[in-house]
Amino acid sequence: MPPLAEPDATGARLLALITELYPLHRSITGDGVRATLARLRAQVPLVVHEVPSGTRVFDWTVPDEWNVREAWIADASGRRVVDLERSNLHLVHYSVPVHTRLPLSELRRHLFSRPDAPDVVPYRTSYYTRDWGFCLTHRQLAALPEGEYEVCIDATLAPGALTYGECVLPGDTDDEVLISTHICHPSLANDNLSGIAIATAVAHVLAARPSRRYGYRFVFVPGTIGSITWLARNEARVDRIRHGLVLTGLGDASAFTYKKSRRGDTEIDRVVPHVLRHAGVPYAIADFTPYGYDERQYCSPGFDLPVGCLTRTPHGQYPEYHTSADDLGFVRAERLEESLRLVLAIVDALEANRVYVSQNPKCEPQLGRRGLYASVGGVGRGAEEMALLWMLNLADSRHTALDVAERSGMPIAAIDRAARVLGEHGLLKEAV
Ligand code: ZN
DSSP states (O other), rough: OOOOOOOGGSSHHHHHHHHHHTTTTSSSSHHHHHHHHHHHHHOOOOOOEEEEEOEETTTTEEEEEEEEEOOOOOOOOOOOOETTTTTTSSOOOBBOOOEEEEEEHHHHEEOOTTTTTTSBBBBBBBBSSSSOEEEOHHHHHHHHOOOEEEEEEEEEEEEOOEEEEEEEEEESSSSSEEEEOOOSSSSIIIIIIIIHHHHHHHOOOOOOSSOOOOOEEEEOTTTTTHHHHHHHGGGGGGGGEEEEEEEEOSSSSEEEEEEEOOOSHHHHHHHHHHHHHHTTTTEEEEOOSOSSSHHHEEEEEETTOOOEEEEETTTTSSSTTBBTTTTTTSOOOOOHHHHHHHHHHHHHHHHHEEEESSOOOSSSOGGGGOOOOSSSSSSOEEEEEEEEHHHHHEEEEEHHHHHHHHEEEHHHHHHHHHHHHHHHHHEEEOOO
């Protein structure tokens, strides 16, 4: 993959953004999401949308807005044994307000731990069932003495809005690339924040380019309800989406996984494996399943958009997933940077994947006369010359640049360079 030309996009900068966003109390609605989007607006042109609670979005309804000020459990001596101040994973998201005293025997029903991983705090939500609860390590739960406890959840769950952000970078055509990432998880670094940081950096890099073939639409939405809401509000324009990617889980040290779109044979489903194959990184390709992240909504049958999902280890398949162990130490600057370079290489491949027509199709043009061919013959041809020959030969308005790349065994970036050189010499034109 090419090195990054953009100094703002280094792994250290990505990790710094994640570190800044990590403590915010994000959920599917509320001020934590607003604060997150406000921070991203400092970096990219982001429009923030507020959709009122109660709005119908297909089979769903935008929920009440949830905000929490404090939440704790105190023992009989008044000592706070669990406190949201220490970690925003301690409170089950969407817990209703409560202030009561109750014995441990009754409190237990509201306490969640992971007996199989006794030192981590699990991440739990109760978006659509009105209840309350706390999460703690199993070790701490097991050590709680019997007795009475005071519980306080100072929260509001009331009509408000669902907040999402959208950054649109126009292109030379109306065709668009959709990049979507979820913004609803609190202090979880890989699942959520890595996707947010990389999507923001990609937008930042692309915004600085003088021109783009495609428009790029970055959506920062709460998982599930956010993408459903976005689709409901943008139904009339989704036919512009030519390619799409859901990004998340891109900061850990494992291999990449590309999950194909529902259709499985769209351009993005060919481009991403091609880029991965030539990037020299370990990866796996997975077929579509109707579970995972927001690709489920984009790939629902009524939309069936060409949207795949790029992660490292997929959701649920690493022990740190949805626990306090998915922390700032779990994501690495160099892995984030590698992920960013990969996404930019995918974007470049999409931009490069055009169809060309040779302007000199009857026999080869004389490349030597144009300074495009090594003057000393008989020593075999270098990769750059072979890219010129492949591009010329397959420039028959029926092959895309990716077809040429795959048939020649070369990366599309090399074929793209050849196409540009040939174009400059009047030997190639883009098919219309
Ligand atoms: Zn998650």
